Amino acid sequence: MLKKIMDGEHFFWKGGKEFLIDINNKILIENFPYNDDLNFYSLEKSKEPNKSPIRESFLGVDGEYYSFINFDKEFKFWFENTLLKDLSKANLEKHSFDKIVYWKEPDGWINSSKNKFINQNYAYLKLKLEELKNPKTDYFVSSNGLNQFIFESSEYEMYFNNCNESKDWIYPVKSIVINPKNKADFKQDHFEFLRTEEGYKLISVSSAKDNLK
Numbered sequence: 001m002l003k004k005i006m007d008g009e010h011f012f013w014k015g016g017k018e019f020l021i022d023i024n025n026k027i028l029i030e031n032f033p034y035n036d037d038l039n040f041y042s043l044e045k046s047k048e049p050n051k052s053p054i055r056e057s058f059l060g061v062d063g064e065y066y067s068f069i070n071f072d073k074e075f076k077f078w079f080e081n082t083l084l085k086d087l088s089k090a091n092l093e094k095h096s097f098d099k100i101v102y103w104k105e106p107d108g109w110i111n112s113s114k115n116k117f118i119n120q121n122y123a124y125l126k127l128k129l130e131e132l133k134n135p136k137t138d139y140f141v142s143s144n145g146l147n148q149f150i151f152e153s154s155e156y157e158m159y160f161n162n163c164n165e166s167k168d169w170i171y172p173v174k175s176i177v178i179n180p181k182n183k184a185d186f187k188q189d190h191f192e193f194l195r196t197e198e199g200y201k202l203i204s205v206s207s208a209k210d211n212l213k
Contacts, residue, residue, distance in 0.1 A: 042069040103206040120213040138179040
């Protein structure tokens with residue numbers, strides 16, 4: 001890998017190889033492209049590539065396959081097969097964090113119990129999530145860390161390290177962003193899901209129409 005100077009203060013790396021190594025600097029996988037969507041705590045080894053739809057497999061130098069859960073694949077598989085297939089109030093509550101944070105003008109971010117929030121906003125939630133079943137709906141999924149300035153209370157502590165940084169390498173936040181049907185409107189609907197030990201949980205919502213209660 002060569003260090004290329006762009007100007008007096010900035011540089012970038014060009015060429016070289018990427019490997020996956022263990023804690024003893026032993027090479028496990030050659031030509032291993034960096035991917036921050038891989039859950040490195042989910043390693044499984046096998047003689048054949050893992051067939052799970054949420055895993056990625058890589059051939060190791062020892063001839064065996066190393067597979068890892070891909071957060072993006074995991075979330076989309078869960079979302080399509082667990083949440084979207086059952087948009088009942090009970091299922092939404094089951095797959096929601098105990099508290100849901102939502103944006104409301106002019107108050108800003110508001111904390112609500114999941115039962116209260118879903119009961120008050122179920123019609124909106126179901127309507128917007130139903131839209132995602134339509135292939136013509138314009139939306140995308142992005143990855144973030146938990147915002148330490150919004151999620152400050154004790155129930156979120158396990159999702160941050162000692163420096164109050166989001167532990168997104170194991171507990172990422174997946175955001176579904178729905179673009180408006182009217183392209184002249186720049187506001188979007190946001191649904192955020194936190195990966196927890198019990199699976200993905202709805203944790204934050206913001207509405208383009210500011211119609212949350």
